[in-house]
Amino acid sequence: xxxxxxxxxxxxxxxxxxxxxxxxxxxxxxxxxxxxxxxxxxxxxxxxxxxxxxxxxxxxxxxxxxxxxxxxxxxxxxxxxxxxxxxxxxxxxxxxxxxxxxxxxxxxxxxxxxxxxxxxxxxxxxxxxxxxxxxxxxxxxxxxxxxxxxxxxxxxxxxxxxxxxxxxxxxxxxxxxxxxxxxxxxxxxxxxxxxxxxxxxxxxxxxxxxxxxxxxxxxxxxxxxxxxxxxxxxxxxxxxxxxxxxxxxxxxxxxxxxxxxxxxxxxxxxxxxxxxxxxxxxxxxxxx
Numbered sequence: 487x488x489x490x491x492x493x494x495x496x497x498x499x500x501x502x503x504x505x506x507x508x509x510x511x512x513x514x515x516x517x518x519x520x521x522x523x524x525x526x527x528x529x530x531x532x533x534x535x536x537x538x539x540x541x542x543x544x545x546x547x548x549x550x551x552x553x554x555x556x557x558x559x560x561x562x563x564x565x566x567x568x569x570x571x572x573x574x575x576x577x578x579x580x581x582x583x584x585x586x587x588x589x590x591x592x593x594x595x596x597x598x599x600x601x602x603x604x605x606x607x608x609x610x611x612x613x614x615x616x617x618x619x620x621x622x623x624x625x626x627x628x629x630x631x632x633x634x635x636x637x638x639x640x641x642x643x644x645x646x647x648x649x650x651x652x653x654x655x656x657x658x659x660x661x662x663x664x665x666x667x668x669x670x671x672x673x674x675x676x677x678x679x680x681x682x683x684x685x686x687x688x689x690x691x692x693x694x695x696x697x698x699x700x701x702x703x704x705x706x707x708x709x710x711x712x713x714x715x716x717x718x719x720x721x722x723x724x725x726x727x728x729x730x731x732x733x734x735x736x737x738x739x740x741x742x743x744x745x746x747x748x749x750x751x752x753x754x755x756x757x758x759x760x761x762x763x764x765x766x767x768x769x770x771x772x773x774x
Contacts, residue, residue, distance in 0.1 A: 488535070488558070489527055489528070490528045490540050491556070492555060492557060494526065495524070495552070498552040511538070513543075514528075575587065576590050583596065583597050583619055583623050584596040584597065585619075587602060600673055601640075601641055601670050617759035621761050622642060622651075622699070623645075630652075630699060631697045632701070633655050633700045633719055635657065636704040638658060640668075643667065644671050653679070657681050660682075685712040685715050693718050696722075698723070702728075706734070707733070709726050709737050710737055717741060726741070726762060729757060731753060731756055747762060748761070
């Protein structure tokens with residue numbers, strides 16, 4: 487198995503995933519808790535794809551304005567399949583949630599989400615995912631319907647289902663993410679439905695229903711760009727995440743225009759996550 491990789495500051499990782507266009511080449515990442523940098527990698531079996539992988543990674547780095555040395559390496563197939571497990575351990579989040587990889591001992595308390603992310607994004611260790619999970623945990627006493635926009639590994643929607651939300655749905659532009667979410671939901675016996683769907687495409691249908699809680703952990707620029715599509719799904723509250731703090735006020739402005747106001751925010755590192763609520767007009771309550 488061949489590997490093309492680089493190490494860079496965490497603030498560039500989500501934008502890099504968003505702009506990376508490698509065709510059938512897949513980008514993955516991990517961050518060692520003892521390292522200030524995150525490593526992003528492309529794994530592939532064919533040696534003739536090395537130059538293609540290097541070019542795709544260099545192009546994405548240039549788009550996001552990151553400077554990093556691109557390295558080429560090789561490792562045994564079994565090491566590649568299992569390498570990410572070294573960096574994903576049991577994590578307690580919020581009041582009740584515990585995110586647990588299936589190769590570690592099962593916790594005996596809390597609401598346990600057993601998760602094998604594979605190459606999909608979302609384990610609970612990233613600041614944006616953690617903040618979303620904390621909000622979902624806090625709001626779980628109210629129950630209601632839940633929508634996970636950009637479901638990744640399914641961690642947000644699976645957690646919501648196990649905490650009592652329902653019905654629970656999710657979508658992602660990446661078919662591998664949709665499949666990972668379905669597999670992880672089955673692993674947890676979580677009632678959640680997933681589909682492949684992309685915001686911003688011409689002819690996208692209007693939402694057929696509103697959700698009591700929507701989580702959109704999809705990067706600040708996309709939250710702004712797709713506000714006209716995201717806001718109509720929101721019947722009650724919206725979690726906006728994946729936002730570098732300098733852009734947060736612009737995100738709030740985009741959703742204020744759609745009748746949503748901030749009720750609280752969480753700032754972890756360079757990332758801000760906000761909880762917004764639909765402003766209710768007298769005589770015209772929000773439909774859920």
